[in-house]
Every structure is written in structure tokens, then in C-alpha cells.
Amino acid sequence: MCPSLADLSYGVRARVVSLTPHPSCTISLMELGIVPGAEVCVVRCAPLGDPLEVDVAGARLALRRNVADLVQVEELSA
Amino acid sequence: MTPPLLALRERQVALVGNPNVGKSTLFNALTGLRQRVANFPGVTVDVREGSSARPDGLLRVFDLPGTYSLRPNAADEAIVAKVLLGPAGDSLDVLVVVLDATNLRRNLYLLSEVVDLGRPFVVALNMADEARRAGVSVPRQRLQDALGVPVVETVASTGEGVEALRAALDGARPATRVWRFADEALELQLSGCAAANPWESLRALDGHEGLREQEVAGRYAWINEVLLGADPEALAALRSRSERVDRYLLHPLLGPLTFLLIMGGLFQAIFSGAGPLMDGIEAGFGWLGAAFEANLGEAFGPLATSLVVDGVIGGVGSVIVFLPQILILFFFIGLLEDTGYMSRAAFLVDRPLRAVGLSGRSFIPLLSSFACAIPGVMATRTISNRFERWLAILVAPLMTCSARLPVYTLLIAAFVPDRSLLPGVGLQGVVMLGLYLSGIASAVFVAFVMSRSRKQRGRLLPLVVELPPYRRPSLLATLLKLRVRGGDFLKRAGTVIFVVSVVLWVLMTFPRQAKPAGMSDAEHQALSLRESYAGRLGHTIEPVVRPLGYDWKIGVGVIASFAAREVFVGTMGVIYSVGDDADEESMDLRQAMQNERDPETGRKVFSLATVFSLLAFYVFALQCGATVAVVKREAKSWAFAIGQLLAFLALAYCAAFVVYQSMCALGFG
Numbered sequence A: 001m002c003p004s005l006a007d008l009s010y011g012v013r014a015r016v017v018s019l020t021p022h023p024s025c026t027i028s029l030m031e032l033g034i035v036p037g038a039e040v041c042v043v044r045c046a047p048l049g050d051p052l053e054v055d056v057a058g059a060r061l062a063l064r065r066n067v068a069d070l071v072q073v074e075e076l077s078a
Numbered sequence B: 001m002t003p004p005l006l007a008l009r010e011r012q013v014a015l016v017g018n019p020n021v022g023k024s025t026l027f028n029a030l031t032g033l034r035q036r037v038a039n040f041p042g043v044t045v046d047v048r049e050g051s052s053a054r055p056d057g058l059l060r061v062f063d064l065p066g067t068y069s070l071r072p073n074a075a076d077e078a079i080v081a082k083v084l085l086g087p088a089g090d091s092l093d094v095l096v097v098v099l100d101a102t103n104l105r106r107n108l109y110l111l112s113e114v115v116d117l118g119r120p121f122v123v124a125l126n127m128a129d130e131a132r133r134a135g136v137s138v139p140r141q142r143l144q145d146a147l148g149v150p151v152v153e154t155v156a157s158t159g160e161g162v163e164a165l166r167a168a169l170d171g172a173r174p175a176t177r178v179w180r181f182a183d184e185a186l187e188l189q190l191s192g193c194a195a196a197n198p199w200e201s202l203r204a205l206d207g208h209e210g211l212r213e214q215e216v217a218g219r220y221a222w223i224n225e226v227l228l229g230a231d232p233e234a235l236a237a238l239r240s241r242s243e244r245v246d247r248y249l250l251h252p253l254l255g256p257l258t259f260l261l262i263m264g265g266l267f268q269a270i271f272s273g274a275g276p277l278m279d280g281i282e283a284g285f286g287w288l289g290a291a292f293e294a295n296l297g298e299a300f301g302p303l304a305t306s307l308v309v310d311g312v313i314g315g316v317g318s319v320i321v322f323l324p325q326i327l328i329l330f331f332f333i334g335l336l337e338d339t340g341y342m343s344r345a346a347f348l349v350d351r352p353l354r355a356v357g358l359s360g361r362s363f364i365p366l367l368s369s370f371a372c373a374i375p376g377v378m379a380t381r382t383i384s385n386r387f388e389r390w391l392a393i394l395v396a397p398l399m400t401c402s403a404r405l406p407v408y409t410l411l412i413a414a415f416v417p418d419r420s421l422l423p424g425v426g427l428q429g430v431v432m433l434g435l436y437l438s439g440i441a442s443a444v445f446v447a448f449v450m451s452r453s454r455k456q457r458g459r460l461l462p463l464v465v466e467l468p469p470y471r472r473p474s475l476l477a478t479l480l481k482l483r484v485r486g487g488d489f490l491k492r493a494g495t496v497i498f499v500v501s502v503v504l505w506v507l508m509t510f511p512r513q514a515k516p517a518g519m520s521d522a523e524h525q526a527l528s529l530r531e532s533y534a535g536r537l538g539h540t541i542e543p544v545v546r547p548l549g550y551d552w553k554i555g556v557g558v559i560a561s562f563a564a565r566e567v568f569v570g571t572m573g574v575i576y577s578v579g580d581d582a583d584e585e586s587m588d589l590r591q592a593m594q595n596e597r598d599p600e601t602g603r604k605v606f607s608l609a610t611v612f613s614l615l616a617f618y619v620f621a622l623q624c625g626a627t628v629a630v631v632k633r634e635a636k637s638w639a640f641a642i643g644q645l646l647a648f649l650a651l652a653y654c655a656a657f658v659v660y661q662s663m664c665a666l667g668f669g
């Protein structure tokens, strides 16, 4: 199985593989650019460990871990 | 030359785009009419309109709130869908799709949706300066070729390209659908739909298994084609400056510390900065009232003079006196929004707020509520989750707004001993801080209880907030925005409080009592009040407020302050006959209250228990007519507004009861 966006180490670039279907979230995430094939990277987390700051094609989005968990990714080797 | 007939035409133009791409800045540049500009995603919550007359015709421009998609997620985004998809959209001649040139991938998504509407549009590639600086190649020509409509590079903040954009409006036309489903079968089905435009056809197919996912994927496939060869390194370079700042401001330790420092500084600025201004305003209104009485008192007669001086000037003055605090708070909020820090603040506080069912999006509404719940409640429109928005509206009035301050100040100054606990730390200050903290604690408590009352599991918040790059704030834009906010406050609060003050004046003045010979003015005033409608009401409710330690006079003050909390101080002034110019600093009023004794028992009315019971009451009670009206409008429900009013009243009563009874038991009665 692929790791999820929430499992990624900070600063590691990865490619979105798939999204777990969720009635209110999947489409919204995709509209924000988190579509299969897109490059993403977790920049850091907030002081209490949640939410995550995620880089999506240069835009920075604050996503909660439970939402990042819906996104399966594969790490890109440098 | 343009034909003369064309010269008279009027065109309606709407600006559409993602949050924070510079729509409002472009709006200002196009129309010269300034409005709200800020660096916090989704700040424009109302549709603003401006116009500019030129020899080639009148341009009417609408500034829409930012949205990521035409499928709305929040109340403010729904405005865009409503305008563009509803009948209102048919009157729009041109849509200007504003794109952030440094963030095209995500921005082009909305563009691809707008194309499907089949309306004439042009494209503004804004933030062209930032893109240039970072060396991002902007595929202007490729976009123009792909769409067949004018694509103009603009820098809204300097006005560059704005003239070209205006000229390009003439070339606006609908474009044909640019993207395709990967699945040919879907594509066939779509062309089989006989709707007015591709957007309608798509919506006719809605409900089809996996259609939305395929639609979004299809749009992004087109975007990847258009952006082929765009340089990801340039984007990273663009971010590097913000990244260096964020390393400190979002640092696990330094981040929260800076956040607390900034918030502390904010409140420090409010209290130390606003004090002298508030004194000045108070003095000004006092002078105005006195001048009116001296110069026109004879001509108007005592009754009309009292209406003008006590009702109108006193009532309006009681609102305007809070303007400095509100302006200072909003000045700093505006500045912080413009720099992009407010998004970071929302990021930092999301986790703590989540524990009580809120999110980072509630931060600005709640912070604003420290000045006044009215703008706070209005700012909840950017909250996408309906339950969270509801919760934020519910607890916003528990934040210690500036209208509570005069009451707190009066009671603390009069009854809490001016002792210092530690060097530099006074007891009075500690009590004041305690009141602020109890406001926050009660909001946390109420939000926590309410969020448990409803199952929220399975509900995910797709996006907490977007973190835009830091930008230098513009002082001018901030000040202009402040003017809008200050005006809003005065209009909304001022009209309600004005009406209520006059009503209150009537209740406290009628029926009129003749002045018996030999009675002093002050005694007559006290007699009038006792026999007035308000006084009778006070006597009626006395049994109800007795358990809280209040007599009928305090009861009248408490009831009067359901119009607005600060009315309490003025009412106490009237009741204790120290003249109507009583304020929380007034020595006479303090002494009168300190010396007040129960006529039957001879004990002091304002025992410590009574004072703290009153303070507890004011922490909870929603005593503000204007807030109730705004809550009704925003929640679109009288039941909600009245329910909130009654619930907080019950809470206030219980809190005051517990405080009074337990303090009496401890011997402070």
C-alpha cells in the first residue's frame, strides 16, 4: 500500500497516487490541485502537530491530518 | 473613432477569481472607488460595486468574493455561484477572470469552470510583477491562443496593465469548452445533453458514479497541457523569502510565542492607545450636551432638551466612545491580514480551536468580537462548515467586547480595593484580567458542550486555510479599509442604539412627576425615576433579582443594559442622581454607590458579593440589541437569535446566583 500524505516526512517531494473517496472532501481536495499525478510536499506541521502545511504546485495549503490521510502518495527520489 | 451610439453604452463587469489573487485591488484600480483589500483568503464577504465613467461608456464593476470553484463551500463562495449561475448573471456583460500568475495551476481550474458557462470573458494575469521577479514564465500567448479571448498581464497594486485590461474588455467573447473527459463514453453522454452550456450539461449528469472526479481530473489534464514546461524551481524561489520568515513565525516554539506577543501587543495598544481618545470623545459629547442646554435649553423647554441631551447626544455618544478601540483593533487586524500573518495565526490556532468544535477559520471572527460582536458575527461568513459557523456566531458575544469595559471599570474602581499583590501587579488589574479570561473560558465551555451535542464524526474540513506569501502591507489601503469598517460599525450599532436610547429615555422620564416645592433637583430626579415606567418595572422584577443580590435600582440598570451594556453606567448615574454626565471615572457616582444603603436593613447595597454577582452577570448576558439583530440576519433565524439571548440570560442568572450565594456564605455579603 502507498503511504498517505500524513505519513510523509517533512520536505520530501511526493506524487499523488489516489484519493480515498469521501463524500464532502475528495472533490474539494481535487479542486485545490491534489489530483492523481500532482506533486506535493509536506512543509511542516503546526506546533501541536496538526494541521500540516502542504505545498501543492507552489501554493501552500493548511490541511488537517485526517484529511491528508485521504491522499495516497509515492515518494519521488531526488 | 467609436460611433456615438456605442459611446453611451453601459457595461457590467464582474471580477471572478480565487481568494487573494488581487480582485479587490484590481477593482480599486478600475473604479478608483476604494474598498476592503486584505491578504486573508476570503475577506470580501459582500459583493461590492463600483463604477467608472469614461468617454467610451460607463463601466459598472462587481467585486466578487474569492472562490476555488463554482461549486460553493462557504457562505461567501455561495455568493459567487449565486451571482454567476442565477438570473443576476444574465445582466453581466463581461466576466474578468483574475488569475494569480505565480499560482496558475490552481487558478486555471476556476477559469476552466468559467469557460463552461459560455459567457463572454477576458483574463487578467495579475501579480505579473511577482512572477517576473521570480522568473516564472507566464504562458500568456499560449493561454490566449487556447481560449481565443484577450489575456492581459496586470499588476493591480501599481495599476500596470489596468488600462490594457479595460481596452481588452471589447474583445470579450465566450470560449468553447477546453477540457475533455478521459472517458470517451462520458464525453459522448455530455454532448448528448441539450443544455444551454457545458456547465448545465455537466450538472444534468451529476449523480453519475465518479463523474465529478473525472470532471476535475479532465480539467487538470487540460491545465497540465497549457502549463507544459512551467518551471517548478521558479515557484520555489518565489516562496523562499516567505519561507525564511515562516521558519520563525511557524516554529514549534517561537511561533506560538510570537503569536502571543503579537496578540498581547494588540490588546496593549487598544487599551493604552484608546484611553486618551475615549476621554476626549466623552468630554466632547459632554461639552456638546452642556452647550445645547445652555444655548437652546430655553427655546426647547426642559422636556425636549432632556430628550436631545440625555437621549440623543448621550445615546449616540455612548456608542461613538468605543470607536477608538474598535478602529485600533481593526487597524491591526487589517495590517496583519494584508501581510498574510492572519492566515498563519489561523494555522497556529486551528488545533486548539478544533478541540471545541471550531477551526482556524473562526479565529478572525472571534478576535474581532473582542472589539464588538457585530463585525465578529459578520466575519463568520468565511467559515465553510455550517455547524462551525453556527457555533462561532453562538459564542462570539461571550468575548469581552469593549461595551463591557465601562461596566467593569466602574464596578472594579468603586469596589475592588486598590491593593498591589506583587510589585507592578494590582488587584484591580488582576480582576479585570480574570473577567477577560472568564469570557474566553465561557466561550470555550459553551462551544465544547455544543460540539459534543452533535455528532461531527465523519465530517472533515477540506481546507483549513491557504497560506499566501508574505506581502508588504499598504498603509493607505489599510486606512481606507478602516474607513469602511468604522462606517459600518457606526451605521449598524449607531442606529439601533440611537433608537433604544430614545426609548429608554422615554421609559425613564414618563409619567412625569411634578416637582414638590422645596425639593432639590437631585431628589426630584430620583423621585421621577422611581415613579417612571422603568422604575415601576424595576420594582416588579425585584423579587427575581433579589437572589442575585440586586435591589430594584440595580434591576433597572441591568434591564436598561439589554439595549447596550454600557447603558448601565449612565442609568446608575441617573438613579443615584449625580447628574447625567456620570461616567465610569466619576467620583460622585462611585461614592454614591459605595454609600448606598438598604433602607430597611441599613446594610450596604453594594457588598462585594453583589459586585461580583453583577460582574458575573455581565460576563455571560447578551445585552446588546444590535448584536441580536445582526445574529438574526446572519443566522437567518429569529429562533436562533432569541434562543441565544435567552440561553445566555439563563447562564448569566445562574452564574450570578452561584457567585452571590457562595460569596455570602463565605461572609462577603
Ligand SMILES: Nc1nc2c(ncn2[C@@H]2O[C@H](COP(=O)(O)OP(=O)(O)OP(=O)(O)O)[C@@H](O)[C@H]2O)c(=O)[nH]1
Pocket (backbone or CB within 6 Å): B017, B018, B019, B020, B021, B022, B023, B024, B025, B026, B036, B037, B038, B039, B040, B041, B042, B043, B044, B065, B066, B067, B126, B127, B128, B129, B130, B154, B155, B156, B157, B158, B338, B339, B471, B472, B473, B474
Ligand atoms: N505584488 C503584487 N501584489 C498584489 C497585486 N495585486 C494585489 N496584490 C496584493 O495582494 C493582496 C491581496 O489582494 P486583494 O485585492 O485583497 O485580493 P482579493 O482577490 O480581493 O482577495 P479576497 O477578497 O480575499 O478573495 C494585497 O496585499 C494586495 O496588496 C499585484 O499585482 N502585485
Ligand SMILES: [Mg+2]
Pocket (backbone or CB within 6 Å): B023, B024, B025, B036, B037, B038, B043, B044, B063, B064, B065, B066
Ligand atoms: Mg477581495
